[in-house]
Amino acid sequence: LVRSFKSSKKLTVITGAGVSTESGIPDYRGPQGAYSTGFKPITHQEFLKSAYSRRRYWARSYIGWRRFSQTQPGPSHIALAKLEGDDARTTGMITQNVDRLHHKAGSNPIELHGTTHQVVCLSCGDLSPRQTFQDRLKLLNLEWAAAVEIVESGGVVGSDVSFGMQQRPDGDIEIDDSVFSRDDFQIPACQACGGNLKPHVVFFGDNVPLDRARAAASMVQESDALLIVGSSVMVLSAFRLVSAAHKQGSPIAVINVGKTRADEIASFKIESCAGEVSFVDQTLQSLMM
Template identity: 60%
Template sequence: MASFMHASRASVAIMRWLKGAIEAAPRGFLPEIYTRRTSFRDGFSCNSRVVSVPFRCSFQRVLVKCNHSLAKTVPYSDPPSSKDVNQLHEFIDRSRKLMVLTGAGISTESGIPDYRSPKGAYSTGFKPITHQQFVRSSNFRRRYWARSYAGWKKFIHSQPNTAHYALASLERVGRVNFMVTQNVDRLHHRAGSNPLELHGTVYEVICLDCGSSISRESFQEQLKAANPKWAAEIEKLDGGPTGSDENLGVQRPDADVEIDKKFWEEEFDIPDCQDCGGVLKPDVVFFGDNVPKERADKAIKGARECDAFLVLGSSVMTMSAFRLARAAHEANAPIAIVSIGDTRADDLASLKITARCGEILPRLLDVGCLAVPSASIS
């Protein structure tokens, strides 16, 4: 138990830093959940989270302070029971080639809304842009990029939450063999994971004609330079209301926010590709588009070769996601789902848990001893 005595000293320093971070920003950086090899008196070893019990209790109390800021994006769910935690722990512990599929529900606790939950974007009547609309209509492109410009600053300040960090911890010690995310927010990357981005990412912008790409941050500056008048007006909003419509200023899942039509119907200029003059588009798979074949094939291969398939925060409603669950099921891999609400893959699952990902995943690291493959332990 000496390791926990050493950990308590670290806990004090981490708590001081954490309190300052959360006081400075409601969704400030969460401390990384890290692992180390710990030896016990009875001779066996395991990978255990080096955070003392008092620290964990204090950590939960501090998080309560910022829960109010997430009330608009996180659907309600009862806390996971000990049975839920133990069942999920056993599901993961039995696997040696675990594949994980994550969806928007894992990022709601970072302040990014999902689509289909009771508090999701669809509940307010929101309709996401389709691939056909973006490609065929300059008016839809102006609408998208004006809204994206307005929401970008807020979006990039979203931080990974405890679910992202816990999953990254399991990945580092070899318990996650392959991870696929439907999310475009790159919060997994910032937590230390390296998932396959099934639907792309908003952090890159591509040309539909020549295929060249630039960073979204660079394109933000191009949009600002091309629209100084509207950029100044939009930046004054700072995420606040822009009219009588209660949905104005609301953050959407793909980095955009609701803004008044005046910001995009009149004279909002969209820069062309600097290489060929073509149309620029975020490197995401819009509704109505197809996942690139190479990416889809890699995801399907992982699903067919895994020995267990875990869904986290996804309704699995899109065909690109359901196809993966179906492939794993056909390969006789058991499926577990952690999500709030019904999913398209419920009938395929041997374990379904209704819970917030950020409330159950960190608790896995406190249960028993994960049988980490020896090759994964340094």
């Protein structure tokens, strides 16, 4: 891998959820991933059409954001940021992750699927910080916020004080779905036009915005080698980039555990977790020498 990439003059890196598992954020398709627990992500159409689904999504998001926003970059984020900053051959990075941990480590990737750190208005397109939305959500749902505090602190649970929520062993919180048949869980509206707000991410069933897709495609086109770290590149938006690199003759290397959609066209594949720090860090260090 190192010998082949040494001759590269412009390297592009694509990262996926496997890079962030070392920071405590579960992936989707790994052995311990979200899908293995029965998790079903909300779809774009479901979010648009169902007020119930929006209430349920934002209630769970309110709980999850408290920890999610505090996560810190892992060694792979830091090693990749060093590669991007120290090696002039690195064209740039494209990430499928929405957690902004690459940014915290010092990188500036194209966020192919957007970011949870912003919310967008579905009517006027206005963008605002997720933390600001979190604060507004709390003010509109003070009883709900207090219930979350009770459950997270291990306090007494019961329908009167916790809305049927229970702490799970994995740290998540189970929510009584009957809560969301009511209309008293309030969601802040866009402050610019009053429209519905959505996390600034590409939900399943939605499309990557055209300008973002073109920027990612251009980055791959301008490079002569592709490194995939912590991603199965199963979704078409990512695999399309890998396919383009293959068609232009760029060597493709994959560092990931488990099957990937790029396996048959990759020049190299290394079965390693991105979080196996010494190996990944040594590989990236070798590329910079």
